[in-house]
Amino acid sequence: MIVDVGALEEFALGQPRPLQVAERNLVGVRVGDEVFVLENRCSHEDFPLAEGVVDLDTEEIECARHGAMFSLRDGAPMSFPATKPVARFNAVVRDGRVEVEI
Ligand code: FES
Numbered sequence: 001m002i003v004d005v006g007a008l009e010e011f012a013l014g015q016p017r018p019l020q021v022a023e024r025n026l027v028g029v030r031v032g033d034e035v036f037v038l039e040n041r042c043s044h045e046d047f048p049l050a051e052g053v054v055d056l057d058t059e060e061i062e063c064a065r066h067g068a069m070f071s072l073r074d075g076a077p078m079s080f081p082a083t084k085p086v087a088r089f090n091a092v093v094r095d096g097r098v099e100v101e102i
Pocket of ligand 1: 042043044045046047063064065066067068081082
């Protein structure tokens with residue numbers, strides 16, 4: 001299923017944006033003219049990644065709870081205490097709109 005989650009311009013660079021898509025809690029982060037979408041839940045403990053801070057240079061998001069870093073591109077854990085990835089969803093920008101495949 002492809003879901004329109006808004007205009008690209010509604011995503012501020014590096015600002016995590018919570019998204020409710022098909023009853024799933026996701027987080028979208030704009031990096032340049034791309035938007036990366038992950039599950040809005042840290043894999044360490046159940047905590048919303050949307051409250052974290054994004055490093056645009058490394059394309060990672062830091063969990064605000066204990067500081068684990070995750071790759072925005074694939075959801076891989078980049079630092080402890082997280083050891084498992086978070087789910088990642090394909091997103092494309094088409095005609096200025098962001099579409100997520102779920
Ligand atoms: S809950 Fe995210 S690092 Fe612990």
